[in-house]
Amino acid sequence: MNANRHPSEIDLALYSGGDLAWAARVKTAAHVRGCADCKTRVAAYRADTRVASTVALTMPQSLDWDRLADEMTGNIRVGLAAGECVAPLVPKTQPSRFGFGRSWQQGLAYSAIAVVVMGAWWVNTPAAESSAIGRISRALWTQTPVAMLAEPGVTVEASPGGVLVKENGSSMALTSPGNRPVAVSVSLQGSARARYVDDDTGQMTITTVYVQ
Amino acid sequence: MNTLFFRVAILGLAAGALFAQADRRGSLKVDLPKDSPISVLNADWGESSTAVRGGAMVLDLRTALTLRNSSTRRIRSITLLVQAQEVTPGGKASVSVPSLDVGPGETFPVKIDLRLLRPASNNGGPLVQVALDGVLFDDLGFYGVNKLNSRRVMTVWELEARRDRKFFKAVLEKSGPAGLKEEALRTMARQGERPMQGVQSVRGRSTNVEPERDLQLAFLKVPESPIEAIEGFAKVSANEVHAPRLEIRNRSERTVRYLEMGWILKDPRGSDFLAGTVPADLQLAPGATSTILQDTTLRVPERFAVGGMTGFVSSVEFQDGTFWIPSRAALADAQLGRAVAPSPEEQRLMQIYLKKGVNALVDELKKF
Numbered sequence: 001m002n003a004n005r006h007p008s009e010i011d012l013a014l015y016s017g018g019d020l021a022w023a024a025r026v027k028t029a030a031h032v033r034g035c036a037d038c039k040t041r042v043a044a045y046r047a048d049t050r051v052a053s054t055v056a057l058t059m060p061q062s063l064d065w066d067r068l069a070d071e072m073t074g075n076i077r078v079g080l081a082a083g084e085c086v087a088p089l090v091p092k093t094q095p096s097r098f099g100f101g102r103s104w105q106q107g108l109a110y111s112a113i114a115v116v117v118m119g120a121w122w123v124n125t126p127a128a129e130s131s132a133i134g135r136i137s138r139a140l141w142t143q144t145p146v147a148m149l150a151e152p153g154v155t156v157e158a159s160p161g162g163v164l165v166k167e168n169g170s171s172m173a174l175t176s177p178g179n180r181p182v183a184v185s186v187s188l189q190g191s192a193r194a195r196y197v198d199d200d201t202g203q204m205t206i207t208t209v210y211v212q
Numbered sequence: 213m214n215t216l217f218f219r220v221a222i223l224g225l226a227a228g229a230l231f232a233q234a235d236r237r238g239s240l241k242v243d244l245p246k247d248s249p250i251s252v253l254n255a256d257w258g259e260s261s262t263a264v265r266g267g268a269m270v271l272d273l274r275t276a277l278t279l280r281n282s283s284t285r286r287i288r289s290i291t292l293l294v295q296a297q298e299v300t301p302g303g304k305a306s307v308s309v310p311s312l313d314v315g316p317g318e319t320f321p322v323k324i325d326l327r328l329l330r331p332a333s334n335n336g337g338p339l340v341q342v343a344l345d346g347v348l349f350d351d352l353g354f355y356g357v358n359k360l361n362s363r364r365v366m367t368v369w370e371l372e373a374r375r376d377r378k379f380f381k382a383v384l385e386k387s388g389p390a391g392l393k394e395e396a397l398r399t400m401a402r403q404g405e406r407p408m409q410g411v412q413s414v415r416g417r418s419t420n421v422e423p424e425r426d427l428q429l430a431f432l433k434v435p436e437s438p439i440e441a442i443e444g445f446a447k448v449s450a451n452e453v454h455a456p457r458l459e460i461r462n463r464s465e466r467t468v469r470y471l472e473m474g475w476i477l478k479d480p481r482g483s484d485f486l487a488g489t490v491p492a493d494l495q496l497a498p499g500a501t502s503t504i505l506q507d508t509t510l511r512v513p514e515r516f517a518v519g520g521m522t523g524f525v526s527s528v529e530f531q532d533g534t535f536w537i538p539s540r541a542a543l544a545d546a547q548l549g550r551a552v553a554p555s556p557e558e559q560r561l562m563q564i565y566l567k568k569g570v571n572a573l574v575d576e577l578k579k580f
Contacts, residue, residue, distance in 0.1 A: 159410030165305065169268070172296050173327040174305055177274070182403075183553050186413040186488040188456065188508040195556060202563040204556040205323060206308040210360065211413075 006038055007031055016045035154211045158184035158192035165192075165209035174207035240273055240324075240340045249283035249347050249355050250290065253319055271328040271339060280319045286350040287314040288370050291362035293345040296328055306345060306360050310369040310556040313350075313579065364470065368527050371537055373557030379540045380561060381577050393570045400562050403554050411487050412511040424449045429456070432524035432548050438464030438536050439471055439525045442501065448518050452511045453477070453487075458504040458523070462496040464536075469495060470529035471504075476551050477512060480519035486551060487512060489526065524551055 007015070007028045014020045015028045032038045154167045162175035163184070174194070181194035190211030197204055242252055258274035281287050289312060294305040307324050314320050328339060346356030348366040356362065384392045429444035444458040456475075462468050472491045478484040492504045512518065528536040543549045554562075565573040 155412055155414045157410065157412040161410075163305070169329075171327075171329045172294075172305060173329075174294070174307065175325050175327060176323070177325055182559055184411065185486060185553065186411045186510065188413060188488060188490045188506040188510060189492075190413055190508065192411070192413060195559065197559055197563045199563075199567070202560045202567065203321070204309065204311050204560050206310060206556065207305065208308065208360075209305045 005031075006035065009041075012038060012041050013045050016042045017049060154190075156186060156190060156192040156209050156211055158186050158194055160184070163192040163194045163207050163209045165211065172209065174209065176205070176207075240275060240342065242277065242342045244344050248344055249281065249285075249287070250279045250344065251282045252277055253280045254278040265329075268329055271326075271330070273324065273326045273328075273340065275324040275326075277322045277324065278319055279322055281314045281316055283347075283349070283355075284316050285353065286316070287312050287320075287347055288350050288373075289348040289366035290322070291345040291347075291356070291360060291366060292322065292324070293343045293357075293360060294324065294326065295341050295343070296330075296339055304360075306362070308362065308366070310366065311373055311560045364529060368535060368537060369556055371535055372555035375537065375540060376555050376558045376561070377577060377580050380573075381580075384574060384577060389570050389574055392573065393565075396562060396565045396570065396573065399554070399558065400566070402549060403559070403562065405550060410513055412509075413488065414509040414511060424454065427453075427518070427521060429458070430520065430522040432522060432545075432551060434525055434538055434542050434548065436539060436542055437525045438462065438466070438528050438530075439468060439496075441473070441523060441525065444523065446521060448521075451514050451516055451518060452509055453518055453521060454509045455505065455507055456490060456521075458490070459501060460496070460504065461501045462498055464530075465498050467495065467497050467531035468528055469493065469531050470527075471496075471525065472527045473523045474526040474551060474553075475510075476522045476524075477510075477516070477518055478520035478522065479516055483516075484520075484522075486553060490523070495531075522551070524548060526552060 011020060011024065011028055012032075015025060015032070018025075020028060032042055154165060157164045157166070158181075160180050162173055162181065164171055164173040166172075176194075176196045179196055179199075181196050183195045184193065186192045191208055193206060193208045195204060195206050242255065244251065254277070256276040256278075258276060259272075260274050261272045263270045263272075279290070289308065289310045291306050291308040294307060296305075305326075307322060309320070309322055312320060324342065326340060330339070344356055345360050346354055346358050346362035346366065348354055348363070348370060352367060352370065354363045354366075380392060380395065383395045387394070424447040427446050427448040429441075429446060431441040431444070440461045440463050442459040442461055444456060446456040447454040458473070460471070470491070470493055472489050474489050475487050476484050477487040488510055490504065490506055492506075494502055494504070496502050526538070530536070538548070538552060543552055561573060561576065564576050
């Protein structure tokens with residue numbers, strides 16, 4: 001193989017530690033498999049890594065744990081005392097006139113989280129369940145006597161958007177994109193109906209959904 | 213090597229696109245009986261699509277079927293049964309095309325625009341199955357399984373169509389195209405006065421938290437109606453009407469086996485609209501009385517408070533299979549004419565006038 005096309009030393013070092021990006025790793029592995037020189041270099045890097053790791057994990061023979069703990073405690077106390085000395089010189093964040101405390105960034109972050117949560121709710125929760133939760137919340141808030149809070153079964157609906165049958169979060173809707181019905185109605189026996197008329201041909205289409 | 217990556221990526225995307233198309237095509241199955249008077253000539257899948265929303269899958273089917281009349285009679289109406297059993301265990305749907313005039317060998321289009329929202333798991337079978345529920349011919353003959361009682365519904369549509377064509381032809385004969393034009397304008401003005409609201413129907417009691425009150429129902433008198441409404445009550449809470457109860461009497465000389473009443477809801481502020489119908493299967497001998505009770509809730513938008521409810525008889529089926537529908541003379545009554553929904557044929561004819569003018573309407577009436 002042409003020496004000019006060998007991977008760079010940096011790439012070989014990163015490859016030996018498994019730190020190359022996916023595409024470069026695949027490319028380098030393909031080269032190393034067919035190149036004795038680079039294979040040797042990679043093996044050397046890996047051997048060095050093992051040695052360095054062993055050295056780093058080995059504690060000095062003369063380490064005095066009690067003395068080390070005393071030094072750390074002392075450093076912490078010095079740090080706290082120094083902090084008390086300079087504290088009055090550090091300007092405090094002025095509370096906003098709305099009284100939200102010292103960090104408007106926190107408020108912004110909480111608002112962003114709230115928007116994300118509400119967006120996820122809006123996207124994933126069926127409208128019927130949101131409506132039911134709203135009604136229950138309103139009843140609890142106003143302490144209205146609750147006549148009955150039965151879970152509705154299959155619901156059929158006719159609206160200017162079309163007809164819909166829904167149950168347990170699943171639904172089937174018959175619509176007519178770009179076309180409003182000329183009449184809608186429901187039957188108390190359990191069906192909903194919408195009529196459409198084709199603008200060009202005048203052909204009528206009537207869609208109906210039924211509760212079985 | 214980079215070129216190879218691009219090739220693999222492009223192949224993957226192409227395979228994904230083909231799979232998605234195949235998935236959409238496999239989402240709908242049209243199943244017609246062997247002796248069906250119609251056959252599927254073509255199916256256009258248009259811009260059908262699937263998408264995942266959270267834990268649910270949304271399937272938008274935009275299908276245009278081209279059907280051919282394989283029978284020897286003229287077709288007046290057709291009803292297709294649309295089922296998604298796995299999606300809505302309690303529901304089914306239909307797509308009907310009334311006011312047709314399709315001769316033997318002729319073709320006509322039927323659009324099915326359907327949106328399914330269902331759990332993302334899929335067992336691999338077709339999501340939506342389309343079957344033939346019924347076909348009504350020009351001699352009022354019927355073919356089909358009639359699971360949706362489409363024979364009755366399509367027969368009423370056809371009788372209304374004949375009534376309305378007869379009316380407009382009489383106007384044409386009496387007053388010429390100018391008179392027909394004036395009548396068309398009056399008809400469209402009446403259609404435009406009819407407000408449209410979203411309405412829900414729920415089995416049993418709904419999730420309303422408001423206390424209920426009893427409401428006495430009012431009735432529009434239709435002198436020629438074979439059924440007389442004596443009195444009625446319903447439970448009302450804010451924007452919901454629950455469990456209507458009606459007492460009726462058969463004042464005809466024939467046994468009645470089916471009745472449909474239309475209902476107008478009124479707001480205390482004065483607005484009203486046709487909210488729905490109460491159909492009832494019964495066996496009502498001449499002179500006999502009966503009580504109709506539906507354990508169902510009718511719900512209208514929350515901005516609308518139910519202050520009153522007025523009913524009228526919209527169609528009756530007798531034991532011998534014949535029907536009664538209100539005549540054009542009865543519909544001339546301002547209150548009834550505003551309450552009763554225009555027939556599909558009247559709306560079709562008015563669309564022809566609106567788009568093509570009075571001469572096209574005259575030509576259309578002369579076809580029948």
